[in-house]
Amino acid sequence: MNNVATMTRRELGAFFLSPIAYAVSTIFLFSTGLAFALGTFRPGGEASMRSLFEFWMLLILSFVLPMLTMRLLSEELRSGTFESLITAPITEGQVVLGKFLGAFAFYGILLLVMLLYPILLSFYGPVDSGLLICNYIGLVLLGGLYISVGLFFSSLTKHQVVAVLSSFVLLGLLTFASHALAQTVEGSLRALLQHLSIRSHFNDFVRGRVDWTHVVFFVTTTLVFLFLSIKTLESRRWR
Amino acid sequence: MIRVKDLTKRYGRVPAVDNISFEVDQGGVVGFLGPNGAGKTTTIRVLACYQPASSGSASVAGFDVFSQSMEVRRRVGYLPESTPLYPEMRVREFLHFRGKLRGLTGAHRIKAIDRVVDRCWLAEFVDRPIGHLSKGMKQRVGLADAIMHDPPVLILDEPTIGLDPTQIRETRNLIRELGEHHTVLLCSHVLHEVEQVCSRAIIIAAGRIVASGSPQELRDRFRAQGQVVAEVRGQKDEVTQAVTSVSGVEHVEATTVDGWTQLAIQASSDQDVREPVVKLVADKGWSLREIRRVGASLEDFFVQITAEQQERRG
Numbered sequence: 268m269n270n271v272a273t274m275t276r277r278e279l280g281a282f283f284l285s286p287i288a289y290a291v292s293t294i295f296l297f298s299t300g301l302a303f304a305l306g307t308f309r310p311g312g313e314a315s316m317r318s319l320f321e322f323w324m325l326l327i328l329s330f331v332l333p334m335l336t337m338r339l340l341s342e343e344l345r346s347g348t349f350e351s352l353i354t355a356p357i358t359e360g361q362v363v364l365g366k367f368l369g370a371f372a373f374y375g376i377l378l379l380v381m382l383l384y385p386i387l388l389s390f391y392g393p394v395d396s397g398l399l400i401c402n403y404i405g406l407v408l409l410g411g412l413y414i415s416v417g418l419f420f421s422s423l424t425k426h427q428v429v430a431v432l433s434s435f436v437l438l439g440l441l442t443f444a445s446h447a448l449a450q451t452v453e454g455s456l457r458a459l460l461q462h463l464s465i466r467s468h469f470n471d472f473v474r475g476r477v478d479w480t481h482v483v484f485f486v487t488t489t490l491v492f493l494f495l496s497i498k499t500l501e502s503r504r505w506r
Numbered sequence: 507m508i509r510v511k512d513l514t515k516r517y518g519r520v521p522a523v524d525n526i527s528f529e530v531d532q533g534g535v536v537g538f539l540g541p542n543g544a545g546k547t548t549t550i551r552v553l554a555c556y557q558p559a560s561s562g563s564a565s566v567a568g569f570d571v572f573s574q575s576m577e578v579r580r581r582v583g584y585l586p587e588s589t590p591l592y593p594e595m596r597v598r599e600f601l602h603f604r605g606k607l608r609g610l611t612g613a614h615r616i617k618a619i620d621r622v623v624d625r626c627w628l629a630e631f632v633d634r635p636i637g638h639l640s641k642g643m644k645q646r647v648g649l650a651d652a653i654m655h656d657p658p659v660l661i662l663d664e665p666t667i668g669l670d671p672t673q674i675r676e677t678r679n680l681i682r683e684l685g686e687h688h689t690v691l692l693c694s695h696v697l698h699e700v701e702q703v704c705s706r707a708i709i710i711a712a713g714r715i716v717a718s719g720s721p722q723e724l725r726d727r728f729r730a731q732g733q734v735v736a737e738v739r740g741q742k743d744e745v746t747q748a749v750t751s752v753s754g755v756e757h758v759e760a761t762t763v764d765g766w767t768q769l770a771i772q773a774s775s776d777q778d779v780r781e782p783v784v785k786l787v788a789d790k791g792w793s794l795r796e797i798r799r800v801g802a803s804l805e806d807f808f809v810q811i812t813a814e815q816q817e818r819r820g
Contacts, residue, residue, distance in 0.1 A: 270606075270607060273603065273606040273607060277595075277603050280595075280599075281592070281594055281595070284594040284595075285594065346590055347586065347588045347590035348590040348591065348592060349590075350551075350556055350586050350590060351584070351586055351590050351648075351651075352607075353556065354554045354555060354556050354579055354582070354584045355579060355604070355607040355608060356576055356579040356580045356607065356608065356609065357607055358576075504555075504556065504557065504558060
């Protein structure tokens with residue numbers, strides 16, 4: 268069995284044994300449920316989950332996903348299990364990828380549970396399944412990026428609190444502040460900041476467009492953070 | 507099996523390990539001793555491929571720890587001092603996880619796990635979560651993990667810490683047994699464990715190797731400062747004076763207990779002064795009820811040698 272699959276299985280199992288994961292999942296389902304109930308699921312509202320996806324999901328995920336990822340590497344570094352892990356015949360790349368996929372799989376389960384909302388909605392009116400699929404593709408890509416950012420900060424420190432707070436800050440900035448910040452500067456810096464705005468990349472998925480430029484954005488930035496995590500772990504072995 | 511040459515490891519500017527060289531041949535158990543901060547853990551971390559050396563080289567089972575670290579890691583079973591484990595996993599689950607990382611598949615892995623569960627006495631709690639285990643139990647799980655894939659080289663950092671006396675004895679037997687077919691590098695503070703289990707000891711202090719040899723050789727080196735203990739019935743000062751005058755005796759300490767004078771006689775160099783002392787006592791007409799040479803232990807050697815080294819380092 269290859270090492271990445273082994274790591275993924277272990278991490279996914281560990282999530283199910285972790286009280287934090289259950290607490291975080293509860294927060295996730297509660298807050299999305301609330302947003303759904305208040306924003307969409309009222310008499311006379313439109314049968315789409317637009318307000319949920321447009322804003323609330325971004326906010327909720329930028330809190331929830333770092334909380335899920337904060338212990339992934341920080342805990343190993345703190346407890347010393349990283350030493351016994353990396354002295355086994357496994358590469359840092361396999362470790363990072365395995366942990367990423369484990370967290371991603373857990374996130375996938377949460378997304379599946381969230382399907383409850385459109386199902387509920389469908390009893391009251393037609394739900395545009397094409398739009399829904401599009402939204403979910405966006406969520407999957409967004410989640411991948413958020414998880415890789417959380418994983419990266421987890422690789423930097425053995426203190427979970429530092430990891431989670433740093434992730435919040437970076438994700439908050441890139442998701443919500445980037446566009447606003449862009450308005451205050453000119454030229455190529457403005458273009459850069461606009462391009463880095465996660466929210467603007469995500470919006471098209473909300474509207475029902477799968478634009479390849481956005482897919483590329485999410486995939487490449489996710490890969491960048493995974494790469495950075497691998498390098499961070501490797502650097503520990505050079506000290 | 508293990509070759510270390512001019513190995514130096516610096517943390518910042520301070521050398522934790524300073525230009526050490528040693529070799530461990532195949533088979534047998536070699537003890538790696540030293541006081542805290544001597545550089546033992548640093549050295550074995552380099553050998554286990556957890557940290558790189560600042561300079562020098564090391565190879566395990568013929569593979570260089572720096573450029574061929576994957577090959578080294580396949581052939582080493584490493585038990586770190588803190589025995590790090592995942593508290594949420596059950597013992598069996600954990601062993602399966604580690605076995606998969608080692609490349610053990612399917613039935614092969616199940617057999618290997620059964621084997622180590624038996625050898626390390628894990629059967630009682632093999633389905634319990636690791637977080638619920640005592641320190642000694644965790645120690646055994648860590649040892650099981652290290653030997654599961656039957657590696658040619660085992661590097662064990664304090665494997666008997668936290669075990670009860672029966673388990674300590676059995677673990678030492680296990681390690682001795684393992685030494686028959688594997689090469690074992692054992693880090694220990696428990697000196698008489700090293701004496702019992704190891705065929706050779708390497709003593710490290712302040713980042714340098716200060717002695718190396720079989721426990722017997724090291725003891726003999728120390729035995730050069732022989733000490734003799736005797737009990738004589740006689741007046742303390744008189745006896746002390748007389749014995750001090752025996753040629754070869756450097757220093758005598760005496761205490762009186764129940765009318766008997768207990769003497770601790772320090773001889774110069776490796777002279778055996780027992781015979782002249784017995785003769786003297788007989789001549790003087792005193793009763794003698796005990797005379798023996800105090801066996802130098804590895805511990806005395808260790809304490810002295812490492813103290814000298816710490817002094818030199820300053």
